[in-house]
Amino acid sequence: MQIYTKILIGMAAGAVCGLLLGPRSALLEKDQVSALPAMLKLTDAPGGRPNGVALPPLPGNGRVQLRLLATHRAKDLVYHKVSLRVSERLALADSSGRLKRGTVVSGWVDVKAAGLGAPVSTIGATLIGWLSPIGEAFLKLIKMIVVPLVFASLLVGVASLGDLRRLGRLGGKTLAYFLLTTFAAITIGVTIASVVKPGNAISAKDKTELLREYKSSADEKAEQAAKSPSAAETIIGIIPVNPAESMATGNMLQIIFFALIFGIALTLLEQQRVKPVIAFFETVNDAMIVVVNGVMKLAPYGVFALVAQVVGQSGLSVLQALLVYALVVLAGLAVQAFAVYSSVVRVIGKIRTIDFWRAARPAQLIAFSSSSSSATLPVTMRVAEERLGVSRQVSSFVLPLGSTINMDGTALYQGVAAIFIAQVFNMPLGLMDMVTIVLTATLASIGAAGVPGVGMITLTLVLTTVGVPTTGVALILGMDRILDMFRTAINVTGDLSAAVIVSATEGESPRYQPQ
Ligand code: ASP
Numbered sequence: 001m002q003i004y005t006k007i008l009i010g011m012a013a014g015a016v017c018g019l020l021l022g023p024r025s026a027l028l029e030k031d032q033v034s035a036l037p038a039m040l041k042l043t044d045a046p047g048g049r050p051n052g053v054a055l056p057p058l059p060g061n062g063r064v065q066l067r068l069l070a071t072h073r074a075k076d077l078v079y080h081k082v083s084l085r086v087s088e089r090l091a092l093a094d095s096s097g098r099l100k101r102g103t104v105v106s107g108w109v110d111v112k113a114a115g116l117g118a119p120v121s122t123i124g125a126t127l128i129g130w131l132s133p134i135g136e137a138f139l140k141l142i143k144m145i146v147v148p149l150v151f152a153s154l155l156v157g158v159a160s161l162g163d164l165r166r167l168g169r170l171g172g173k174t175l176a177y178f179l180l181t182t183f184a185a186i187t188i189g190v191t192i193a194s195v196v197k198p199g200n201a202i203s204a205k206d207k208t209e210l211l212r213e214y215k216s217s218a219d220e221k222a223e224q225a226a227k228s229p230s231a232a233e234t235i236i237g238i239i240p241v242n243p244a245e246s247m248a249t250g251n252m253l254q255i256i257f258f259a260l261i262f263g264i265a266l267t268l269l270e271q272q273r274v275k276p277v278i279a280f281f282e283t284v285n286d287a288m289i290v291v292v293n294g295v296m297k298l299a300p301y302g303v304f305a306l307v308a309q310v311v312g313q314s315g316l317s318v319l320q321a322l323l324v325y326a327l328v329v330l331a332g333l334a335v336q337a338f339a340v341y342s343s344v345v346r347v348i349g350k351i352r353t354i355d356f357w358r359a360a361r362p363a364q365l366i367a368f369s370s371s372s373s374s375a376t377l378p379v380t381m382r383v384a385e386e387r388l389g390v391s392r393q394v395s396s397f398v399l400p401l402g403s404t405i406n407m408d409g410t411a412l413y414q415g416v417a418a419i420f421i422a423q424v425f426n427m428p429l430g431l432m433d434m435v436t437i438v439l440t441a442t443l444a445s446i447g448a449a450g451v452p453g454v455g456m457i458t459l460t461l462v463l464t465t466v467g468v469p470t471t472g473v474a475l476i477l478g479m480d481r482i483l484d485m486f487r488t489a490i491n492v493t494g495d496l497s498a499a500v501i502v503s504a505t506e507g508e509s510p511r512y513q514p515q
Pocket of ligand 1: 371374448452454
């Protein structure tokens with residue numbers, strides 16, 4: 001059986017396992033809810049007066065897990081009877097003073113007023129928790145290769161270019177292609193969302209519930225976004241003060257900058273002296289590729305664990321509330337993939353659509369399961385060189401840059417999300433607002449790092465620019481992780497299409513090389 005078939009099976013098995021045995025499984029008893037302690041008012045009876053137990057907030061908006069003992073419904077109101085144990089982390093007091101550690105306190109809470117999360121199963125959470133080290137170990141194994149691989153391959157690529165003008169041309173083409181495809185992506189997203197109007201498909205009840213459940217996480221995202229550096233700071237930030245530090249922290253743009261400068265310097269030296277340096281880094285690069293190939297053998301298990309975790313934690317209930325929205329995002333991503341990438345790869349790259357998709361599959365599967373273009377980078381580079389016949393010079397330049405700044409899927413997603421949130425809040429957006437969304441989402445996607453969930457943080461910047469309340473992010477947070485998987489797969493496909501286009505226009509002849 002081919003390794004990619006095994007990865008697909010791992011993925012499907014992970015999804016089923018997550019759904020059936022995860023914390024939100026319909027088969028397991030839900031006996032746990034999470035809450036923000038500061039909002040909890042325990043009462044002795046449903047709807048009664050608070051019994052005086054005071055719960056101080058936990059650092060960093062931390063939530064507590066409560067045992068769910070019973071549920072009482074009265075008209076539109078839902079009450080849960082919960083209990084919690086006084087611990088070192090959670091110091092409680094009542095009217096008689098501080099409670100002893102280990103004391104169990106119980107009472108009723110109003111689900112709405114307390115902002116309780118949806119009930120989950122403790123057994124499910126434990127089972128999925130056991131899988132987490134497997135997924136994490138797999139991801140770390142690929143991430144471990146990113147820095148040495150990018151540095152070595154880019155250095156060798158630039159040093160062997162010979163002609164610096166070619167480097168400038170390559171850079172110009174790559175950035176132009178990135179911008180054009182990102183632009184196309186958001187325009188597709190904004191258009192479909194404006195026509196289908198997914199915001200009208202969500203019920204008032206779901207709207208209130210989603211806003212309540214995800215409010216604190218949405219506030220956190222807005223806070224994180226507020227801390228992001230200005231455009232000027234970002235540009236200056238590309239120049240490293242200490243390249244060793246850039247490598248230690250994995251700052252991709254700084255690593256690319258330093259490798260470029262180092263590579264250019266090598267081309268200016270006497271070639272006899274440069275040869276051993278290039279040979280050394282070439283060997284480092286090849287060794288890293290051997291590691292990628294080895295790690296890919298573990299992919300079916302890693303992917304199983306990653307997908308089980310995401311599906312288990314997300315559950316299906318959010319999907320029901322946000323179905324139309326999710327379908328709009330998926331439809332937009334499909335248009336970007338099949339209309340934009342397939343046609344340019346076919347027309348300019350002269351590669352048949354089906355072959356391009358077959359070749360790209362390994363990178364797409366890993367991107368999908370990891371939700372991180374950066375973590376997928378070693379696999380993307382291997383795909384470009386070994387399965388699409390792109391030269392190392394092109395792939396080592398286009399792909400690391402692409403995994404950091406070219407995020408078409410993220411941009412499209414932000415376009416749809418901004419329109420969706422505005423529709424739910426009944427805020428009509430004019431043509432100028434749409435143009436603003438296209439422009440800011442382009443910048444926001446460039447600024448988003450290739451790691452899970454970052455597109456959501458930069459989305460708050462897009463919302464602020466068009467005056468849509470950032471609390472609206474709460475509406476879509478529950479669905480974010482799943483959609484992140486799809487948009488990351490598209491991000492990586494976009495990077496691969498860029499490698500093919502640049503390679504073809506540089507006089508190489510990229511083609512599908514089945515393995
Ligand atoms: N997870 C995405 C990526 O790594 C970024 C995002 O959209 O959050 O490409």
